[in-house]
Amino acid sequence: MGKRKLLDLIKREIRRRNYSYSTEKTYCQWVVRYVRYHNLTHPRELGNRDIVKYLNYLANECNLAASTQNQALSALVFLYEHVLEIPVGELKKLKRAKKPKRLPVVLSKEQALAIINEMSGVNQMILELIYGAGLRISEVLSLRIQDVDFAYRQITVWNGKGRKDRITMLPDRVIPKLKIHIEKVRRLHRSDLRKGFGKTILPKALSKKYPGAEEKFIWQYLFPARNRRKDPRSGIRHRYHISAKNVRLELRRASNILNIPKRVTPHTFRHSFATHLLKNGYDIRTVQELLGHKSVKTTMIYTHVLNRGGKGVQSPLDQG
Template sequence: MEARPRKLLDQVRDIIRVKHYSYRTEESYVYWIRRYILFHQKRHPREMGGAELEAFLTHLAVEEHVAASTQNQALNAIVFLYREVLKQDLGIQIESVRAKRSRYLPTVLTQEEAIAVIRQMSGVYQLVVKLLYGSGLRLTEALQLRVKDVDFAQQQLVVRDAKGGESRVTMLPASVMDALKDHLQGVKRLHQQDLDKGYGSVYLPFALERKYPNADRAWIWQFVFPSDRFSRDPRSGITRRHHLHESGLNRAIKQAVRAAGIEKRVGCHTFRHSFATHLLQNGYDIRTVQELLGHKDVKTTMIYTHVLNRGGKAVRSPLDL
């Protein structure tokens, strides 16, 4: 009996995993492809093309008023479907339908404000935020840190497979080292308890579980910030301890911002913005800041020079003369 062909969305998942895209990207792409198909009354994408894609993007912009970044996310998902899964030409210039993102200046805290927020926090969440601000990490980079990526001797963190699949080295603040060492001692005890109960495995990227069969239980591969509970891996189905979920940290930051009396819209990424801005304010070279942030293009880092110049390019108002 001939095997039935895999469903389209399962084919999408297969190729995403072959390309080692993150689980979050997988969820996003599958969501938008499903939305695209449903919008066109469940027609198969093979029967559609550029005109249907443009109609869907227009609906998102005009009827649903989505942001340009959201519209482009949908575009990327559908282009992935046609290029990588269906191997079909859409028949349009992709850049011509890509939404132009508005240029904005990120919210930045002063050094005093950043420290005030951190002081309103405690425990593991405070430690994570100290790394966001003190090392310039993205939220996912901090949560996905492994024990082997913390180098106390060199006073640095190795950020692996970050945005764009790149890795980099950034600083480990001296003021965090003692607290981080104490934290890791507790994590090691927790890991040993998990091993004693028959658990203790952790997700390994890029099929390393097959290459190194016992590495998933090794101490060096454990997450620096493990979750306080077990969960089922959505891809493998294995029950294991993953890293902290971002939702708890987001709530803790919001509470700390309110307690500190700061009237700015502050999120996890605000601390990374503040890290870059304060380094530039202290006279560090923009190329150095670029490397620490992991930006491919210095133009991305240049946004923080505009933050420094807010208020009419640093020109004094005539009212203040």
């Protein structure tokens, strides 16, 4: 099998399992890099030692982060076990890249609101949902119209990180402007339908379960892109959601204007959401569920942010 044939097999298996297009691109890229590293040798002719050698190369010589090395490992395990049907087994002598233990960057409530108020339009709404509901930016951008429930004031996140579904709150502040925004999206969708477009891309299982649903308004993205584009899998021209790049650029602009002395990203507002809830006395298990963390240990990192300097101990300089 040539490289193109191998990549086609990987794509076919990924699509059969309903993995995202970003996962498809990432896995194919790692397989290509792996094959090139071993001088274009087919993976069938390589074994565990070759996998370990490549992963150690990423950690030791490329100085890649632990998460990046894990991503490469996941891609290669998928290739061998699900495409080539060759068990990987135990990877002896694998040197894991060290994952530094860092506390998350958290804004004060005043800083968070100042940045949000400095922004406008769709970018402002997206940031309000990240900070107000604890969503990841990828989760906000993947929302469909029907995922927002005004009656119960809640948002449903489908297939979030770890392929988990969850429900979180819908902040009151964003409701009026979100209703106006949805009406704009409705008019845009009607215009697309009149022009012969208006179909969105659904996961394969849903498109089979609900034939014709791709044209329904409730399945459209909550934040559709300005321009239509051709889907690389189906060939359908549709409106994908807007790019996270636009949000990051606008956020950087607002942070610079306000001279915020911290490195601020969209994820900073998710960290701030969790920290501020705990500061207000909410139970850590509740915060865990809202964030969609698999383990409460992940959520507990925000309790460290709440501590004052020196683990909350009062300095003798401040004592009477």
